[in-house]
Amino acid sequence: MISPRVEINLAKIEHNTRHLVSLLGAKGIAVTGITKATLGLPEVANAMIAGGVIRLGDSRIENLEALSTGGIQLPLTLLRSPTPEQAERAVACASISQVSELSVVEALAVAAAKRGVIHGLILMIELGDLREGVLPSDALGFAQRLLQTPHVALLGIGTNLACRAGVVPSPDNMQELALLATRLERQLGVHLPIISGGNSANLSWAMALPTGRINDLRLGESILLGCDPLTRVPLEGLHTDAFTLVVSVIESMAKPTKPRGATGQAAFGTPVAMRERGTIMQTIASIGRQDIDPEGLVAPSGVSVLAASSDHLVLETQTAMPPGAEIRFGLDYSALLRAMTSPFVATTFNDALRTCMPPKRKGSPA
Numbered sequence: 001m002i003s004p005r006v007e008i009n010l011a012k013i014e015h016n017t018r019h020l021v022s023l024l025g026a027k028g029i030a031v032t033g034i035t036k037a038t039l040g041l042p043e044v045a046n047a048m049i050a051g052g053v054i055r056l057g058d059s060r061i062e063n064l065e066a067l068s069t070g071g072i073q074l075p076l077t078l079l080r081s082p083t084p085e086q087a088e089r090a091v092a093c094a095s096i097s098q099v100s101e102l103s104v105v106e107a108l109a110v111a112a113a114k115r116g117v118i119h120g121l122i123l124m125i126e127l128g129d130l131r132e133g134v135l136p137s138d139a140l141g142f143a144q145r146l147l148q149t150p151h152v153a154l155l156g157i158g159t160n161l162a163c164r165a166g167v168v169p170s171p172d173n174m175q176e177l178a179l180l181a182t183r184l185e186r187q188l189g190v191h192l193p194i195i196s197g198g199n200s201a202n203l204s205w206a207m208a209l210p211t212g213r214i215n216d217l218r219l220g221e222s223i224l225l226g227c228d229p230l231t232r233v234p235l236e237g238l239h240t241d242a243f244t245l246v247v248s249v250i251e252s253m254a255k256p257t258k259p260r261g262a263t264g265q266a267a268f269g270t271p272v273a274m275r276e277r278g279t280i281m282q283t284i285a286s287i288g289r290q291d292i293d294p295e296g297l298v299a300p301s302g303v304s305v306l307a308a309s310s311d312h313l314v315l316e317t318q319t320a321m322p323p324g325a326e327i328r329f330g331l332d333y334s335a336l337l338r339a340m341t342s343p344f345v346a347t348t349f350n351d352a353l354r355t356c357m358p359p360k361r362k363g364s365p366a
């Protein structure tokens with residue numbers, strides 16, 4: 001079989017989705033399924049739909065286009081603000097955009113008018129993580145302007161935490177979002193149907209505490225990898241092995257552990273100090289930093305990751321392995337994202353739902 005490849009178990013993704021949808025549903029929170037770690041694969045989106053998400057979202061226009069081309073019917077949310085220049089493509093593939101700049105909203109309004117549609121907006125609020133979003137003190141002014149803009153509809157507000165600075169979703173920042181929604185509604189005389197509290201990092205908050213007005217979470221990593229991104233601890237009842245990376249051996253021989261000769265920088269900076277520990281079985285697999293994050297690989301027992309350059313993954317194994325032998329790894333979010341995005345890594349489905357092998361998309365210029 002072709003390698004390297006990521007084997008995807010769609011039944012496990014569906015199970016994880018259903019489990020989270022049911023836990024959050026009991027708290028009045030709907031789930032937007034986020035597909036960006038899988039390059040907007042329609043098969044993965046369909047597994048999330050089968051598991052009960054009510055919307056799908058992705059940060060990239062190209063991925064949303066792949067979802068609609070792939071026949072996905074659910075409303076699509078563009079998570080990362082488009083540039084003004086991308087407004088037409090955004091309006092064509094998404095029904096909602098998360099926004100924080102008026103010039104972008106104006107470009108979306110022009111594009112929506114041209115297309116004869118109303119484009120939905122979620123105004124993003126910055127609540128401490130210092131990535132996207134308007135400051136809470138500016139939200140009223142922004143919301144007022146959005147409400148005056150034709151061809152767009154303010155559907156709600158949202159925030160995103162734990163992505164840049166690692167700020168933890170808490171009763172304080174979630175209540176701040178909820179109170180802001182209520183204040184905007186009162187002062188502007190509108191109803192905001194979507195209050196989107198964040199991503200997978202919100203799960204501990206959502207499970208442990210009253211969730212108030214927050215009624216949407218955008219979940220990617222927890223559905224796909226079954227873990228809490230704040231701690232990377234597996235979530236009870238979820239599969240952590242829906243994705244498996246399979247790589248092939250191209251060389252395996254006993255080699256010393258200490259480099260010979262004077263050393264400078266290696267391909268990716270200063271190499272970690274290599275301790276002399278005699279001779280080991282050194283095995284090389286044909287995959288590299290272009291395709292995976294070596295720190296994010298979970299090696300099977302008896303195998304450890306020593307190093308990686310662009311195209312070679314250097315492993316220690318217990319015995320010599322013949323060229324062509326396959327080794328299977330688990331993946332963290334970083335390794336999954338890169339593997340799914342690399343045109344050199346195939347994607348296969350290893351369960352009954354689907355067994356074909358779609359070619360990777362090449363990005364098209366915006």
Ligand SMILES: *Cc1c(COP(=O)(O)O)cnc(C)c1O
Pocket residue numbers: 034036059079080160198199200201218219220221222229
């Ligand atoms: C990626 C992303 C998400 C999903 O994050 P996970 O940690 O994978 O659940 C949610 N919201 C925004 C804005 C994102 O960019």
